[in-house]
Amino acid sequence: VPKDAGFELVALGVEGGLDEGNLSSYLIRAKADTRYLALDAGTVLPGIAQALRQGAFADLRPADGLTPQGQVLRNLIAGTFISHAHLDHVGGLLVAATDDAGRKPIYGLAPTLETLSADYFNWQAWPNFADRGPAPALGRYVLTDVVPGQWFDVPGTSLSACAYPLWHDRLTSTMLLVRSGDAYFAYFGDTGPDALSGGQHRLADIWRVLAPLVRRHALKGLLIEASFPDDVPDAQLFGHLTPAWLLRELDALAAATGGTAPLKGLPVLVGHIKPSLVQGRDPRALVKTELEAGNRQGVAFVLPVQGQVLRLP
Numbered sequence: 001v002p003k004d005a006g007f008e009l010v011a012l013g014v015e016g017g018l019d020e021g022n023l024s025s026y027l028i029r030a031k032a033d034t035r036y037l038a039l040d041a042g043t044v045l046p047g048i049a050q051a052l053r054q055g056a057f058a059d060l061r062p063a064d065g066l067t068p069q070g071q072v073l074r075n076l077i078a079g080t081f082i083s084h085a086h087l088d089h090v091g092g093l094l095v096a097a098t099d100d101a102g103r104k105p106i107y108g109l110a111p112t113l114e115t116l117s118a119d120y121f122n123w124q125a126w127p128n129f130a131d132r133g134p135a136p137a138l139g140r141y142v143l144t145d146v147v148p149g150q151w152f153d154v155p156g157t158s159l160s161a162c163a164y165p166l167w168h169d170r171l172t173s174t175m176l177l178v179r180s181g182d183a184y185f186a187y188f189g190d191t192g193p194d195a196l197s198g199g200q201h202r203l204a205d206i207w208r209v210l211a212p213l214v215r216r217h218a219l220k221g222l223l224i225e226a227s228f229p230d231d232v233p234d235a236q237l238f239g240h241l242t243p244a245w246l247l248r249e250l251d252a253l254a255a256a257t258g259g260t261a262p263l264k265g266l267p268v269l270v271g272h273i274k275p276s277l278v279q280g281r282d283p284r285a286l287v288k289t290e291l292e293a294g295n296r297q298g299v300a301f302v303l304p305v306q307g308q309v310l311r312l313p
């Protein structure tokens with residue numbers, strides 16, 4: 001294994017709602033690379049600012065008369081993957097678009113990009129910074145449909161990636177499997193458990209894909225959601241996971257790999273926890289406690305905080 005294998009992740013936004021300054025967005029790069037692929041874009045510029053305050057992007061050199069925040073946005077983000085077009089996964093990209101560099105790819109499944117185009121980049125909700133839709137199409141972003149199960153390269157990086165559909169209530173969300181050399185990382189957009197999906201088996205299909213990678217320790221980690229603590233009833237999950245449902249899905253991954261052993265120590269990053277407006281309730285603490293209490297597979301749960309840099313060797 002080359003010593004520069006593996007990934008670096010920067011958490012730009014980690015929460016599952018309510019705080020528009022801290023919504024799902026992560027940057028990922030291969031350790032040997034300079035540039036990142038953004039994984040969702042709920043909160044972008046405030047997340048970059050927070051990461052800079054915490055010492056991220058240490059190799060940044062003054063360039064182009066830009067602020068450090070501007071350099072990261074314009075020069076270090078090579079493209080963006082959108083798991084689904086919900087506002088809390090695209091808002092940061094839209095707001096930053098006025099000052100982003102072109103032409104950058106936005107990757108997503110066809111229906112996701114069609115929603116982006118029709119409902120945001122339409123000159124009514126927002127100027128059309130995309131390369132399709134109502135004229136003039138400014139072309140700063142190249143909407144790039146990806147096909148489930150088909151690998152594509154991310155120009156400007158050594159990454160390639162492959163999308164898999166996920167069940168998310170009334171729409172399709174996406175898992176992106178990211179690859180650099182023989183190192184893999186699985187980024188899950190919002191998803192509910194197979195058992196509540198009305199007979200779909202999106203996660204089971206994905207566990208079958210990931211199992212051989214887990215078995216030979218090529219999967220360096222995964223990032224998945226646990227939106228609500230366990231006391232939220234199934235009928236109010238709206239296509240999301242709780243710790244109990246996530247733990248059951250990890251059992252399914254273990255079964256697909258042929259046992260618990262390969263999962264020991266696997267970094268499982270957990271995001272999209274929804275803050276609560278109820279006095280005294282701390283969903284983040286509840287989710288963490290519930291995950292640790294039920295950690296039958298011995299994975300390494302991590303709850304990233306905004307601005308954190310995570311290294312996955």
Ligand SMILES: Nc1ncnc2c1ncn2[C@@H]1O[C@@H]2COP(=O)(O)O[C@H]2[C@H]1O
Nearest residue numbers: 016017086088169190227238239240274
């Ligand atoms: N039927 C519903 N009733 C009330 N709230 C909902 C309903 N469906 C979705 N939501 C909320 O709307 C949010 C949209 O983003 P999320 O999927 O993260 O989480 C969803 C829930 O918090």
